[in-house]
Amino acid sequence: MTKVIPVVDSRVVSYLRLSVTDRCNLRCVYCMPESGIRIIPHREILTFDEIEGILDAVAGPLGLHGIRVTGGEPLVRGGIADLVRRLARLPGVEDLSMTTNALLLPRFAEALREAGLRRVNVSLDTLRPERYRRICRGGEPEQVFAGIEAAEAAGLEPVKINMVVIPGINDDEIEDMARLTIDRPRHVRFIEFMPVGNSDLQREKSYIPSAELRARIAARFGLEESPVAPLGRGPAHYWRIPGAVGTVGFISPLSQHFCASCNRIRLTADGWVRTCLLTDRIGVDVKTPYRAGVRGEGLVALFREAIRLKPPSHDLVPTGNGNGRYIRTMCQIGG
């Protein structure tokens, strides 16, 4: 069925996810097949000069306050601290952060902080070494904790730890993950498993609604609404185990989507502006125009066009029988 949703948009797009590479040092089962993905050739990836040139032109006019550097794995991109230094100089950008699997943080945390990175989000889906190897096809939780500690020692705080909860794969660990917030100012966020990425798992597994996760954690520890949220402008709702120094957060893109307040856009490693993680077929190519000489207002216009095309809402609705199937309800977007 075609459902046309008019764009009535009061959303302010102030936050950019900047993917600096499609390469990764892990092969997480929910993200890519074991054989990896087709790697984008280097010439199609934006250079640091191009990223800086594009963002320098648009950050001020668009009112970008936050940039999150992501990937792939951002720390595998050569010279990443140099890029961070350039991003830290962009006009108006106060909140410069990175999402990482943390494996390389012991090597880079100090240099990143010195270059102007403020904080990190770390992905950690399990505390069990054998399970970590199965989910991520490499690495160890111990290495992730070494990365978290390096981040904390460098002052890249608050550290947020993201756990994608996949039913039957790691949901038996949510209480153990929540426990990490009791003694240390760490913020564990539980993310509903989304049907994105390149994995077969999406066809097999559905997600567990945040309300259910929260009820389970509350039954074990008690939970109170957190009076403060850790620094950031994200979509999580924060709670706290009574007496804990950190918080637990819930990100519910499926059970309680936050599209109406979504302030994000994404610049992909190959130079496309995308405006919805779950509606990836929509976007505007800025790399080709940039390489053809478009600058200044011309670039701002391309970003504005992408933002105009930002769907009012993602269009995925679970079929409801928990088998990981979704239907798309919206075939036409824009206005």
Ligand code: SAM
């Ligand atoms: N390599 C970096 C890392 O591991 O954090 C950055 C890229 S990773 C794709 C960004 C985040 O997206 C991670 O926290 C990851 O767990 C999450 N993610 C990837 N696929 C997901 C899915 N299908 N559902 C929910 N979150 C997902």
